[in-house]
Amino acid sequence: xxxxxxxxxxxxxxxxxxxxxxxxxxxxxxxxxxxxxxxxxxxxxxxxxxxxxxxxxxxxxxxxxxxxxxxxxxxxxxxxxxxxxxxxxxxxxxxxxxxxxxxxxxxxxxxxxxxxxxxxxxxxxxxxxxxxxxxxxxxxxxxxxxxxxxxxxxxxxxxxxxxxxxxxxxxxxxxxxxxxxxxxxxxxxxxxxxxxxxxxxxxxxxxxxxxxxxxxxxxxxxxxxxxxxxxxxxxxxxxxxxxxxxxxxxxxxxxxxxxxxxxxxxxxxxxxxxxxxxxxxxxxxxxxxxxxxxxxxxxxxxxxxxxxxxxxxxxxxxxxxxxxxxxxxxxxxxxxxxxxxxxxxxxxxxxxxxxxxxxxxxxxxxxxxxxxxxxxxxxxxx
Amino acid sequence: xxxxxxxxxxxxxxxxxxxxxxxxxxxxxxxxxxxxxxxxxxxxxxxxxxxxxxxxxxxxxxxxxxxxxxxxxxxxxxxxxxxxxxxxxxxxxxxxxxxxxxxxxxxxxxxxxxxxxxxxxxxxxxxxxxxxxxxxxxxxxxxxxxxxxxxxxxxxxxxxxxxxxxxxxxxxxxxxxxxxxxxxxxxxxxxxxxxxxxxxxxxxxxxxxxxxxxxxxxxxxxxxxxxxxxxxxxxxxxxxxxxxxxxxxxxxxxxxxxxxxxxxxxxxxxxxxxxxxxxxxxxxxxxxxxxxxxxxxxxxxxxxxxxxxxxxxxxxxxxxxxxxxxxxxxxxxxxxxxxxxxxxxxxxxxxxxxxxxxxxxxxxxxxxxxxxxxxxxxxxxxxxxxxxxxxx
Ligand SMILES: Cc1cc2nc3c(=O)[nH]c(=O)nc-3n(C[C@H](O)[C@H](O)[C@H](O)COP(=O)(O)OP(=O)(O)OC[C@H]3O[C@@H](n4cnc5c(N)ncnc54)[C@H](O)[C@@H]3O)c2cc1C
Numbered sequence: 001x002x003x004x005x006x007x008x009x010x011x012x013x014x015x016x017x018x019x020x021x022x023x024x025x026x027x028x029x030x031x032x033x034x035x036x037x038x039x040x041x042x043x044x045x046x047x048x049x050x051x052x053x054x055x056x057x058x059x060x061x062x063x064x065x066x067x068x069x070x071x072x073x074x075x076x077x078x079x080x081x082x083x084x085x086x087x088x089x090x091x092x093x094x095x096x097x098x099x100x101x102x103x104x105x106x107x108x109x110x111x112x113x114x115x116x117x118x119x120x121x122x123x124x125x126x127x128x129x130x131x132x133x134x135x136x137x138x139x140x141x142x143x144x145x146x147x148x149x150x151x152x153x154x155x156x157x158x159x160x161x162x163x164x165x166x167x168x169x170x171x172x173x174x175x176x177x178x179x180x181x182x183x184x185x186x187x188x189x190x191x192x193x194x195x196x197x198x199x200x201x202x203x204x205x206x207x208x209x210x211x212x213x214x215x216x217x218x219x220x221x222x223x224x225x226x227x228x229x230x231x232x233x234x235x236x237x238x239x240x241x242x243x244x245x246x247x248x249x250x251x252x253x254x255x256x257x258x259x260x261x262x263x264x265x266x267x268x269x270x271x272x273x274x275x276x277x278x279x280x281x282x283x284x285x286x287x288x289x290x291x292x293x294x295x296x297x298x299x300x301x302x303x304x305x306x307x308x309x310x311x312x313x314x315x316x317x318x319x320x321x322x323x324x325x326x327x328x329x330x331x332x333x334x335x336x337x338x339x340x341x342x343x344x345x346x347x348x349x350x351x352x353x354x355x356x357x358x359x360x361x362x363x364x365x366x367x368x369x370x371x372x373x374x375x376x377x378x379x380x381x382x
Numbered sequence: 383x384x385x386x387x388x389x390x391x392x393x394x395x396x397x398x399x400x401x402x403x404x405x406x407x408x409x410x411x412x413x414x415x416x417x418x419x420x421x422x423x424x425x426x427x428x429x430x431x432x433x434x435x436x437x438x439x440x441x442x443x444x445x446x447x448x449x450x451x452x453x454x455x456x457x458x459x460x461x462x463x464x465x466x467x468x469x470x471x472x473x474x475x476x477x478x479x480x481x482x483x484x485x486x487x488x489x490x491x492x493x494x495x496x497x498x499x500x501x502x503x504x505x506x507x508x509x510x511x512x513x514x515x516x517x518x519x520x521x522x523x524x525x526x527x528x529x530x531x532x533x534x535x536x537x538x539x540x541x542x543x544x545x546x547x548x549x550x551x552x553x554x555x556x557x558x559x560x561x562x563x564x565x566x567x568x569x570x571x572x573x574x575x576x577x578x579x580x581x582x583x584x585x586x587x588x589x590x591x592x593x594x595x596x597x598x599x600x601x602x603x604x605x606x607x608x609x610x611x612x613x614x615x616x617x618x619x620x621x622x623x624x625x626x627x628x629x630x631x632x633x634x635x636x637x638x639x640x641x642x643x644x645x646x647x648x649x650x651x652x653x654x655x656x657x658x659x660x661x662x663x664x665x666x667x668x669x670x671x672x673x674x675x676x677x678x679x680x681x682x683x684x685x686x687x688x689x690x691x692x693x694x695x696x697x698x699x700x701x702x703x704x705x706x707x708x709x710x711x712x713x714x715x716x717x718x719x720x721x722x723x724x725x726x727x728x729x730x731x732x733x734x735x736x737x738x739x740x741x742x743x744x745x746x747x748x749x750x751x752x753x754x755x756x757x758x759x760x761x762x763x764x765x766x767x768x769x770x771x772x773x774x
Contacts, residue, residue, distance in 0.1 A: 125723050128652055128653070128654075128655070129723075130653040130654070130722050130723070131722065131723070132654075135654070154723060155723050155726050175655070176654060198727065198728075198731055198734050199727075199728040199731065200726045200727065200728060201725075201726060201727065201728045201743050201747075206726065208734070266514070267516060267517050267518035267521075268517075268518045268521075269518075269521075272517075275760075277760055277763070277764075278760070327715075331711075331750065334588075334750045334754075335750070335753055335754065335758075335759075338516050338517070338754055338758065339511065339516060339540070339541040339594075339751075339754060339755070341750070341754070342587050342588050342589075342747075342748065342750055342751040342754065343585050343586065343587060343588065344585070344586035344587060344588055344590070345585065345586070349588035349747065352588070352747070352750070353588070353747065356718065356725070356746075357726055360718075360722070360723065360725055360726055361726070364719065364722070366663065366667075366719070370663070
């Protein structure tokens, strides 16, 4: 067993750390909160140039050809200062294209985002889906040489800004069936596509997407028609793994922010960190943060495991566990700051909000616990 | 042992319930139905309706406009208001400075201030906390200098809830810097917000609304007659007030209302074509919180029964604050969970999520404060450890 990073990975982490410290402290995200886009295209371009956006994608599209481990390491560091650029949507939507798309599709739809010239979003949630990626009502009907798409998607992260959106749609099977699902790349500018930007609690933006008989060519279909069920599961896991990594970064910041505040804040003539009740609380925060770091590693390693059962087990374990850690650490982070912790001008509340978003995206604790408990591994050797 | 309310008490509850139904104006009733947040103006309009009925200050003595109800009736009344989702009245006049004045103020003060607190004509805020005096309130530094017939106030208060709407503020101020114990040099003073030198700057809370302010005092002149009670005795008065209405701090009705809201959201949310409320896992999750609330309600009834027998509510009320606020927060967590992906939303964007879900996210954020304000839960635990368990 070896939990050490390689030299390349260490270098990568150091570069991202340097970037967040110097170029993207939380104030940057704070400013961008009220802007129409919510993030910064110049920074996105820079991330492309640094090779981060393509880290897990093939060299043929300009990527670095590494794995989700490197992607996860980047996301974890970006989480420490709540960097708002839409890298998780890119990793998920981009993986759909990289996994199922032809070489031509990859070059056309993925390469521009890897370079930081465009961005991608992933549209899979619907009103009824409650975290289940196979619960899809949006329909894809054959039309001429291509397809006609009709339906509504919700909470498409950064969908208000994406040039192209990877959309799940059903050509056969009933509402929750894993069979009959396909993935399409839909340009935001196509006729019939309407995008309503909505604010999410963390100060970022998502889109409510409506597809009103949108005509797309066969060149927009990723992989075989009706065959995307297993890929959708895998993408869900990849997205969940990414949220785990970002959450781990968040918790590290909240832990140390709180610990430093306990050293600094004086009441009753002493630093409040000298109260044993608060020391123990902070120790529990530390323990949870260590567990969070550990499951982030688990998620990084297992996110692309070809054994779907093992992948689901590990990702669900990591996600359900970090949701508990995250709830504790961010809530106590606020509590130990006292009044200032519930002001908008203090950062701890921003981390609390983002933690909730991460806990909910790509499956909440109830979803992952139920999934974990339904796997054969759970009942093996009983 | 008798766990039930008397037939008279139950009849009283029915009367209150029926009255709320008829008295709550339709536009407020519509918001209450959706558990929306009320504006300050809406809260004040409800205050005036309650005052018209003589029910704005049930806990005040009858002579000054109270109702003469006992602790059980006051509890039932408050629970009915909360269960109906009515706007919650600002506590600073009715529940804080009013009772304090009734106990320690002089006749002139009672005559001048109480009627307008009761009617809602004058709005109050509470100036206790300062940047360096939170849990350690006694170390407060706002200075009130004795200038013969008036005081001059200099310093700063903070977290002053709704100071931006208030006509008056009651402050704890230092009037004797030389006192041996810091608790001994503090006085209780009333100050008009429009006095020259007072400024209140609202803070946005994490809930997205400007609920509290930083309040500055720069050479503010306050007539001596605004001193309540004796000079340098303010700490004693403030402490006496802490014991007041401690049987209502659990917010039983607030949480009961939130659980109702949870069940309604679960009823209206479909997963796999069926209401969430039909799912045993979901029902269990709601029930887990509800049984804790049942337990706390019983603990609250015990405190009420004690109050009826004339026992002053003691440090036991810390239990009610402690678990009551934790359950309130648990309810917000539950609501967010039930909303599923909709809980990604923020607020003020009509049509994005169902109306009943619109105001959950601000509450989820703001209510983190419930375990901080009114004596943080850590401080409540210190009180229980010392006063009840006798730990050194
Ligand atoms: C929403 C909101 C509204 C408010 N409204 C008002 C208002 O209208 N008027 C007003 O005067 N004040 C108001 N307050 C202030 C409130 O009373 C204080 O926030 C509270 O007393 C805590 O003080 P603090 O914020 O300075 O935190 P601190 O006292 O600095 O506490 C920080 C942390 O340390 C813990 N702690 C402190 N001492 C100890 C100890 N001895 N042992 C263990 N733990 C300890 C606290 O529990 C907390 O977790 C409000 C606060 C909030 C959040």
